[in-house]
Amino acid sequence: MVREVSESCVESLLAEIVLSYCSGFYANKPELAARRIEAIGFQVGHQLSERYTMDRPRFTDNLEAIKFICKDFWSELFKKQIDNLKTNHRGTFVLQDNRFRWLAHMSIDPSVQASGNIQDPSAMAENKSAQATGMHLYFPCGIIRGALSNLGIECAVSADISNLPACSFVIRIKA
Amino acid sequence: MIVCLAVVGHENNPLYIQSFTESDDALKLHHIVHCSLDVIDERVNNPKKSSPTINEAFLGLLYPTENYKVYGYLTNTKVKFILVTTDLDIRDADVRNFFRKFHAAYVDAVSNPFHVPGKRITSRTFGERVSTIVKSFGLSSAS
8 A cells, every 4th residue: 555645745844843943942052953853854764764675675785775765765755766876985975866855845035035245144144044944954864864774874964955956965874 | 373473673682572372481482583593693694695585585494493493584674573483384485475464564563653763562553463464374374
């Protein structure tokens, strides 16, 4: 039985989680909020990986597990695969999604974008909006880390959003 | 008849162990399960090169004893399932089928948001579901 979830519900839920952690529970401690959101993602990824690897033979190496994340795992979550996978063959992998669904419907405050002049307040606001977008990425980072950790790979995951709506996830496997 | 089932975590920590006999031999069965952990380690670390199903989750017959047969299953997440049965003429396909059903039950149990990963599975629903699967296993191999 395939169970489905409404996409807009998930997006709203994610936005609401981020909002309530960042401006509710931990309004003054953004790094603590980030850690909490990442932990939620970790548990989700941990449990999902258990389910999605059920009918697969065991992975022989890390690359195979990463490929599983790029193809099957991503398809289950976002109905598409990761668009580009790069690696330095020394434990760092870059997964690029050219149109990351959870950021696709996100807009940056137009007043910030419209103001062309580089003044201090607007620059700060832009920095703030980037920070807010970054907050939304702790959840997917946690999902990836949770899934890999359950497969026996300890790693650190960070996200890069220098050219939206593309988004790349950097996985560093701990040696 | 299945006499004992165990789920063992990736650090060889017991997650679920249940015997299905009336007599008081739980300790003996736990001992058998304990011994089988070494066999699983050996299988996984020194796989037979010739075997085509080298990384299959189902590990097959681990070892037979006089009264029991012990089967193993290793998931992608390094969780081991161990099955002890008294049926000495048993088909691999049946066991494989059993493990698949059991795996599904296990996945549902650990997906419970109230389950703490790495801790024992205490869900009563899981227990009931497992005993249903265990009962149906006896029927399918008899027919």
